[in-house]
Amino acid sequence: MKSSLERYTERVEQYASRFSRFPRFLEVTMVLALIGCAFFGTQLSLPGVDRPDTGKSLEVLLGLSCFVLLKYRTHTRTVVVVVAGVTIAAIARGYLLTPMLLAPLLAAMYWLAVLCDRRTVRLYALVVTVALLTVNLFSDGMRDLSPVLTVVGPVFWMALPLVGGSLARLRGDYLEAVKARAEHAERTREEEARLRVTEERMRIARELHDVVAHHLALANAQAGTAAHLSRSSPEQSRKILDDLTGTTSAALRELKATLGLLRQDDRPKGEGLDPAPGLARLPELIDSYRSAGLEVVVHQEGVRRRLTPGVDLTAYRIVQEALTNVAKHAPERAAHVGFTYADSRLLITVSNDGPATATGVNGTSGGFGLRGMRERAQSIGGDLCAGPRPEGGFEVTTALPLQPSAAVEGESP
Secondary structure, eight states, rough: OOOOOHHHHHHHHHHHHHHHTTTTHHHHHHHHHHHHHHHHTOOOTTTTTOOOOTTTHHHHHHHHHHHHHGGGGOOHHHHHHHHHHHHHHHHTTTTTOOOOHHHHHHHHHHHHHHOOHHHHHHHHHHHHHHHHHHHHHHGGGGGGGGGHHHHHHHHHHHHHHHHHHHHHHHHHHHHHHHHHHHHHHHHHHHHHHHHHHHHHHHHHHHHOOOHHHHHHHHHHHHHHHHHHHHOOHHHHHHHHEEEEHHHHHHHHHHHHHHHHHOOOOSSSTTTTOOOOOOOEEEEEEEHHHHHOOOOEEEEEESSOOOOOHHHHHHHHHHHHHHHHHHHHHOSSSSEEEEEESSSEEEEEEEEOOOOOOOOOTTSSTTTTHHHHHHHHHTTTOOOEEEOOTTTTSSEEEEEEOOSOOOOOOTTOO
């Protein structure tokens, strides 16, 4: 169960939250309360000491100085100077220095500690406290008290609003810092989410481009070859058409596997989807190009290494895209694919003979083939270069990182 103090605190917070919607009403209420405190303070005096006769003018001036507090947000220093001047004048005329009389000045010092920097607060606090002590020591209203009480009282009362204001400012700074960190974290999360969405979009776009470009180019080449051989070699034409059926089926399977990643259904993860292709499927890829009339020669240097899934997929897609470019644009129907396994990298070269056209193979026609290959290589820490060969033709060279792993003996890529 809640204690009475906790219930009281909750009620105060509820009332404060309600009245905080009307700041001007609260400020006017505060000024009226301070006027009442100041007026009550002018009525107090020590036993045997007569109240000073000022003709009520100083009391009216004290009340008017409280209205200056309404400008504490915009003219904080001026408010402190005016209220301190009137209060010190009242003490110099013989009024007893009490917390009630000091109430307007204490409020002004509190807002000074909340709204101003520390150097300004220390300077004004020192000047006002010294002025109060000096006047209080020689005031007629305090002549029967010891000098110790005359000094301790003003210092104690002046310290309260300064400490309270400093704590309030520190709490406000802390809340602002927490809010700023929360906003920064929210912006960071949103930016990270957008970045991830962009990266995923680019990855899917690369996959779709590789699948569609490869299979459509291959199907187009197979269909053209079959049409060319339909009269002179019907048997070979029929075999190419059978391969064309396999090409379109493979295209549909890979498109299904790629687009299936975007679906949200109740199937277990990966169920019904083909695994990502790798260099293990390279012979199948080479056979599909050979059926379309492209002669592909593969050679390997070094001992084959086991590849991580990312490197394996990237190597396969780069070879696939490079051979697709050769099939689409190269005048010579032959390509060379080389794999060189070094200690820390896998070097892949795909080249063709003959002159490289200004558009098409070298990717300067505005296509996304070379850009996609380069992005794939860079995404796993590799690099890709492409350009015409000095002896003629075009060459794509890729260097992909390798991790220490067991060698695979007796296997070709």
